[in-house]
Amino acid sequence: MSAHPTPWRRGRRQWTFHMTPVRYVLVLIVAITVALVVYRLVYGLGAPTNLSDRWPWALWTWWKLTGVALAGAGYSTALCVHFLGRERWRDVERGAFVVSLLGYLMVCTALILDLGQWYNAWHPLYSWGIHSAMFELYYCISAYTVVQIVEFLYIFEERVPVPRLRGVLKRIYVPLLFLGAILPVFHQSALCSLYVIAKGREDPLWWSLLLPVFAVMTSFYVGPAVVAIENLASHRIYGRPVHMRVLVEMVRISAGVMFVYLVLKIVDYGARGVLPELLGGSALGNVALLELGLGVLVPMVMFMSPRIRSSRSGMVVASMLTVLGVVANRFNIVITGMVASSGAGFYRPHWMEVFFVLGLGAAVGLIYLFIVENFPIYTETDVAVSAAVASEEKARLRAMEPSETRTSTHAGHPA
Amino acid sequence: MSADPPFAETDGPEDGSSGSDGLSRRRFLGTLAIAAGAASIGTTFPPAHRRMTETIRELAEKHGNDPSLLIDLTKCVGCGACVMACKLDNHLEWREDQPAKGPDAALASSNWSVVQAEGRVGRDGESRYVKRQCMHCLEPSCASACFVKALRKSPEGPVLYDGNLCVGCRYCLMACPFSVPTFEWDKTFGRVDKCDFCFARTSKGEPSACAQACPVGAITFGHRASMLEEAWRRIGAEPQKYVPHVYGETEVGGTSMLYLSDVSFEKLGFRTGLPTDPIPSYEWKITRLIPSVAAGLGGTLVALYVRRRRLILEEEDAARTDEEVTA
Numbered sequence A: 001m002s003a004h005p006t007p008w009r010r011g012r013r014q015w016t017f018h019m020t021p022v023r024y025v026l027v028l029i030v031a032i033t034v035a036l037v038v039y040r041l042v043y044g045l046g047a048p049t050n051l052s053d054r055w056p057w058a059l060w061t062w063w064k065l066t067g068v069a070l071a072g073a074g075y076s077t078a079l080c081v082h083f084l085g086r087e088r089w090r091d092v093e094r095g096a097f098v099v100s101l102l103g104y105l106m107v108c109t110a111l112i113l114d115l116g117q118w119y120n121a122w123h124p125l126y127s128w129g130i131h132s133a134m135f136e137l138y139y140c141i142s143a144y145t146v147v148q149i150v151e152f153l154y155i156f157e158e159r160v161p162v163p164r165l166r167g168v169l170k171r172i173y174v175p176l177l178f179l180g181a182i183l184p185v186f187h188q189s190a191l192c193s194l195y196v197i198a199k200g201r202e203d204p205l206w207w208s209l210l211l212p213v214f215a216v217m218t219s220f221y222v223g224p225a226v227v228a229i230e231n232l233a234s235h236r237i238y239g240r241p242v243h244m245r246v247l248v249e250m251v252r253i254s255a256g257v258m259f260v261y262l263v264l265k266i267v268d269y270g271a272r273g274v275l276p277e278l279l280g281g282s283a284l285g286n287v288a289l290l291e292l293g294l295g296v297l298v299p300m301v302m303f304m305s306p307r308i309r310s311s312r313s314g315m316v317v318a319s320m321l322t323v324l325g326v327v328a329n330r331f332n333i334v335i336t337g338m339v340a341s342s343g344a345g346f347y348r349p350h351w352m353e354v355f356f357v358l359g360l361g362a363a364v365g366l367i368y369l370f371i372v373e374n375f376p377i378y379t380e381t382d383v384a385v386s387a388a389v390a391s392e393e394k395a396r397l398r399a400m401e402p403s404e405t406r407t408s409t410h411a412g413h414p415a
Numbered sequence B: 001m002s003a004d005p006p007f008a009e010t011d012g013p014e015d016g017s018s019g020s021d022g023l024s025r026r027r028f029l030g031t032l033a034i035a036a037g038a039a040s041i042g043t044t045f046p047p048a049h050r051r052m053t054e055t056i057r058e059l060a061e062k063h064g065n066d067p068s069l070l071i072d073l074t075k076c077v078g079c080g081a082c083v084m085a086c087k088l089d090n091h092l093e094w095r096e097d098q099p100a101k102g103p104d105a106a107l108a109s110s111n112w113s114v115v116q117a118e119g120r121v122g123r124d125g126e127s128r129y130v131k132r133q134c135m136h137c138l139e140p141s142c143a144s145a146c147f148v149k150a151l152r153k154s155p156e157g158p159v160l161y162d163g164n165l166c167v168g169c170r171y172c173l174m175a176c177p178f179s180v181p182t183f184e185w186d187k188t189f190g191r192v193d194k195c196d197f198c199f200a201r202t203s204k205g206e207p208s209a210c211a212q213a214c215p216v217g218a219i220t221f222g223h224r225a226s227m228l229e230e231a232w233r234r235i236g237a238e239p240q241k242y243v244p245h246v247y248g249e250t251e252v253g254g255t256s257m258l259y260l261s262d263v264s265f266e267k268l269g270f271r272t273g274l275p276t277d278p279i280p281s282y283e284w285k286i287t288r289l290i291p292s293v294a295a296g297l298g299g300t301l302v303a304l305y306v307r308r309r310r311l312i313l314e315e316e317d318a319a320r321t322d323e324e325v326t327a
Helices: A021-043 A059-070 A072-082 A087-113 A133-159 A165-171 A173-198 A211-238 A244-271 A275-279 A283-304 A312-334 A336-342 A351-374 A380-412 B019-039 B054-062 B081-090 B141-145 B171-175 B209-213 B224-237 B280-287 B290-326
Strands: B067-072 B114-117 B129-132 B151-153 B159-161 B219-223 B257-260
Touching: A021 A087, A021 A351, A059 A072, A059 A087, A059 A173, A059 A211, A059 A312, A059 A351, A072 A087, A072 A173, A072 A211, A072 A244, A087 A133, A087 A211, A087 A244, A087 A351, A133 A165, A133 A173, A133 B280, A165 A173, A173 A211, A173 A312, A173 B141, A173 B171, A173 B280, A173 B290, A211 A244, A211 A312, A211 A351, A211 A380, A244 A275, A244 A283, A244 A312, A275 A283, A283 A312, A283 A336, A312 A336, B054 B224, B067 B224, B081 B114, B081 B209, B141 B151, B141 B171, B141 B280, B209 B219, B219 B224, B224 B257
Parallel strands: B067 B257
Antiparallel strands: B067 B219, B114 B129, B151 B159
């Protein structure tokens, strides 16, 4: 066993998964979550959550909205590569795609578990409530998940050759590209359109007829930030090179979209006469200001500054702020903005509810690592560099080994 | 505003686009109406705040013959007979943890109707009681929100729920401006519950169980148009007693349930400041755009894709000719 997990190399036959202490913890969290899922399926939704008629949607809804928004990394990257001709972004495309695929699988799992009569989940296939944003969401999100699973077959086929599959995949390549670019725009928007109907209940600081537009914009500009974090994290885990040139190019586009988003937000507040509430110093107004300031304005400025964005730490901080800004925005839409009208105070989740969110996140992390270590996700150069880093590490460990063995015999086996 | 509807004495944001603006104006007009009412008792009815938009008038006309309840809260004594009748008629459980009457009463899976005690809120220092149940909106947001059509507006009027179609997503709970639908949180396979306005009775023109049971005549059953007329007749007859507002006349486009009160509705826990536009119209403003947006987006993507392919091919051609030249 190597000392360091490495991404899959062309030619490696056996399936591997390198367990580390952190991964053991993640596996434990996932195992407990599976038990909680069984508990939820047996006892219904009331037992493992603090949901009520006052709070029919809360933490899980936030997690779904957030998951889909962050998974926007996949479609925004694909859109830029295949339609806007950003060829260089291909270096990070597959990583973004895997994040996106897993994000959607997680959200679909959560969606089904959040249904009272989940075995009826196929009903929209024949009973069409076309006026509902949920209808749009249902079709687009499930179609897009299927599209992504099929897209994964391209990667799968490179690793496990399947006779005749390649021919089929080649033929459906272009339609898949188009579906993969169009569907996300619709369900991204639909997810926030859900709250348009909460007019009169959602606080005007977050309610707007433009909610669907805001949703698409935020999910688009957060994409590069997620890709940056994914790249920098895989740099730490695998020694994968950081594609700084690509990342800089990407976050510059983010910054542009963030600027338009901010302007549109302010215009929307102004047009609806909510600016006094925003700037009046009320608690909610300050929360909204903080969300826009720290979550959009600050990272936007950082992304615009050539000095900050080209430094690794600047890139990390700005990307983190961008992601947290979107996470906070979804939280405010789902929870903060609904507190007053709920008439039941701030939502206090059940510990199982929180654990469930953790468990889904842990599962996504583990599967991501498994896919990277067993499928061609990174470019050949990336893999070569990672392998070099790993063997260097191995050599360093081997050099240290004698002394280490000696101490362990002393300390570990006193007898 | 070119064509003033007959009722309209003032204008309002007909498209409902500017929510807060309309809100403050409505509140202002409400005060104005009360002031005017106090100054010239019973001279002009309906008062100024009965702002009828085109939509509300059309809806009121269309649903004039729908079954409707006029609930006069000044008459209610909080006995709970209506709640009892509701439970018996609809075979609902009596649960200790879900009180149907009193200060803690709340709509729940076993309570399709409740009588809430609102403490000493009356001008006379007396308690007031509020009977709550589904409002049966003329344009229900729950039905518009339901993506499997488990909730629908029946042609007869009541808003009905089909538990066999329902997937249990609870979007209706989010969508309802009155927080009426409830969910069976303690069931393995939770469904939604709400009042069906005793559809078996009311669709035949018979009064609902609650209306029939009321011993003090606080609940009147009839066609919506005549209930509205009756409501304004009562206000006109005793303007010093009633708040000059029929709750449910214009709220979210109008509801089948109409309330009269002598205490401001806000004090009684009613959600006030609701838009006068039917709420589904907001969502429909967005969902109806989908086909055109999809077409536009698709077209743009095709154009971008074709352009990119051409660029790639041109580059390849250039590379090939370069090779030939050097060869």
